[in-house]
Amino acid sequence: MKQTEKILCPVCQVQFVFREEKQIGKKIVCPVCGAVLVLSKENDNWQADRPKDMTPEAEIRERIENFARFRGYKFNQMKEPLVEGLLKKYSRFGDFYCPCKIDNIPENVCPCLETRQGSVEKNGRCHCGLFWK
Ligand SMILES: [Zn+2]
Incomplete structure (x- = not known):
């Protein structure tokens, strides 16, 4: 289980290490720019997107x-x-x-x-x- 892989922030374009448990749909915060992001998985790779359920x-x-x-x-x-x-x-x-x-x-x-x-x-x-x- 790789728990230290990096996630690309779609807002500030910086890759950050996310050590907490990853879950699809989990809300996380980019440690660089503070953006609220939502985890998803595509082809076995974790990624983060901007939330669609927030105004x-x-x-x-x-x-x-x-x-x-x-x-x-x-x-x-x-x-x-x-x-x-x-x-x-x-x-x-x-x-x-x-x-x-x-x-x-x-x-x-x-x-x-x-x-x-x-x-x-x-x-x-x-x-x-x-x-x-
Ligand atoms: Zn960011």
Whole structure:
């Protein structure tokens, strides 16, 4: 039984090791970006997909809460307008692209690559002011 195989996060595209017991349909959280994912199995390989039973709002709220908790970041009064901006991007462009960035590319899906790579530590906040040190 291989319990240490890696799982690819479809949100941040990072492979992470998942050591807990794997079950089809089990909800897990990407340790890198905080995305809520659902385990499935295809041709004997475990994979993770974005949940289909969550509203976009529940999905992005859980993701940013998880990410902030992992990193010890805080939110402030800018949070709600930015969550609204993320939901607008989702309904217009199909994913949670950063509301403050023009390019709707995978690197800008919240939490964006820049933020995942430590811009909050450097600047005290992420580009748009959702995450604060
Ligand atoms: Zn991820």
